[in-house]
Amino acid sequence: MKLYVDSRYTSPYAMSVFVALHEKQLPFDIITLDLSSGANHEADYSKISITHRVPTLVDGDFTLSESSAITEYLHESYPGQSLYPIDVKARARARQVQAWLRSDLESIRTERATVVIFYEPIKIPLSVEAQGAAEKLFAGATELLSHGGPYLCGTEWCIADVDLALMLNRLILNGDTVPKHLAAYAKHQWQRPSVQLWVNQTRPPL
Secondary structure, three states: OEEEEEOOOOOHHHHHHHHHHHHOOOOOEEEEEOHHHOHHHOHHHHHHOOOOOOOEEEEOOEEEEOHHHHHHHHHHHOOOOOOOOOOHHHHHHHHHHHHHHHHOOHHHHHHOOOHHHHOOOOOOOOOHHHHHHHHHHHHHHHHHOOOOOOEOEEOEOOHHHHHHHHHHHHHHOOOOOOOHHHHHHHHHHHOOHHHHHHHOOOOOOO
16 A cells, blocks of 8 residues: 655644554555645646545555545455444544534634644634634534543544544644643543654654
8 A cells, every 4th residue: 555645744634544554554655745846736646646635545556535535445444443433323423523623623724734733833822713713622522522431432442533632732732722621632642652653753844
């Protein structure tokens, strides 16, 4: 297998697939693309990735982009660690969380880009809009974790835990105020060995 990721290893979506592959214990090669130079729009890559985005997975003669599609493909195609819950309703909830984090809370994603996680924090305070988005994130995450278990789906880890922890860490690792129970949840997810492999990648200077 081959996994195309951004050359700075800051894409939260590439991280999600990278973690999924390690959780499945599947061997793969990483190919990096310099997104700042537009490498993802070059002709050779456009033949591989229909969406011209990272990540893209190459599995034999099959190529697939969009992170949640890739993690679902890996979950359904390969044995080993489950990436989604077995229970139908819990699995639907995990997919809901993934879709939510990818389509909403744009002001957080804009004002707290993942460089604050993987490079250094910034001192600019959150806008009023981003503060509102943060409150929405906190309320949603608190409800999702109200069962008291360590993971979104209780005692069973899933790939959506990585996605939620990363969204929270956009704020936590920048020094923004986050409820203690959510900070503890994010810290726990961040310590997972497969996550630490991504966190500790060697990154080029900004």
